[in-house]
Amino acid sequence: MARTRAKDYDDKALSILHRSAELFAASGYVGTSMNTIADACGVSKALLYHYYPDKEAILFDILSSHLQELVAAVEQANAAPGEPVQRLRTIIGTLLELYRHADAEHQVQIASLKLLPKDKREPLLASERILVGIMSDALAAAVPAAKQKRVLKPLAMSVFGMLNWHYMWFREGGPMTRTDYADFVVRLVLAGADEAVAAVTRPRGKGKSASRSRQAELL
Amino acid sequence: MARTRAKDYDDKALSILHRSAELFAASGYVGTSMNTIADACGVSKALLYHYYPDKEAILFDILSSHLQELVAAVEQANAAPGEPVQRLRTIIGTLLELYRHADAEHQVQIASLKLLPKDKREPLLASERILVGIMSDALAAAVPAAKQKRVLKPLAMSVFGMLNWHYMWFREGGPMTRTDYADFVVRLVLAGADEAVAAVTRPRGKGKSASRSRQAELL
């Protein structure tokens, strides 16, 4: 009788992906050998090639599953009912929470997505664009001044900068929780965006924002 | 008589560094061979080893010269006279301006600094800590609420997040100049920081910041 697919096949495939992501994050994609991956996963190299046709497929699947998880969660957060500000907060909090157990995948995305050939890279960049699009829409809805085309992208990318850079310094058990930092970023953006947008859209010298702070005047 | 060092020796060494940085940024450190570097620089591989003892020395020198340039410029900006807010603006503007011609070096710093062995990595991390220290001091001076130990690091790292992420989206000739974006970031931080700091330091529910915005109330 033919052997059926092992019932832990998918579990094993996923655990290989995560372990590989950790190795890629530490030593780089090219700097991590298939032998190293096999050893770290406690399987033979031949078994590795049973799960994935080649090394490139491992990198692609790491990033594909990571980005699809982000897109699905952010789309759900975006579809939830509520005020625009609350939606923005949920989106940002969701991203930071997903990063909790995806630090390696996140670093691989930043350092190694570009190493894939164009046909494998393109669908991943499309997922990234979906995330940027949802964040931009949420910002435009929550921050009136952000609707201006000239500043929406810089504002959205500033938010992604803060979120995507957090792996460099954020440590679990520090003085701020992830939820704290999500609130921190949201409030920074909400309170600061009108001012920042006004600064780069009005003519030099005279401002017309009623809420400009004393410090902003000094610029 | 012994040959003297060629008068363009240092120029050539620097151009090799920059070309290597571009290759490392595109294909990764391990993914770029010494033969590729030699070909791209129009020199033999043997000449490459005349300038640098090994591949690791090229990576180290790329990052060392890049970070020393950043530290020197930021220290000078920090030492200039003027109001704290103006000093913060100068520091942020200086960093964005230096990144103009150091995109490759910047990407190599993010993706490949970690690949160096500890003894080579440590002095580079020390330079990074100097930059973070100056930025933190400038923020503490310009933003009263930022002085609280619990929030100074998150605020400083949020600023570095925005600045260090800009290579992912900022394009020369777009609607915003580098100076525009520097202003944008400074005003975002100045106007938003008091609010953001209050959010994560006060007890839950009730706030006491007089300047809380309508949007912030909704959180």
Add this chain to the structure above:
DNA sequence: CCTACCGATCGGTAGG
């Protein structure tokens, strides 16, 4: 005839 898995080794290329 299928999938699951092993020990051993392939042709090429890496840094030096």
Add this chain to the structure above:
DNA sequence: CCTACCGATCGGTAGG
């Protein structure tokens, strides 16, 4: 400053 190579290790595949 070059060509000619080295010891080792790479990603990937063979037979069973």
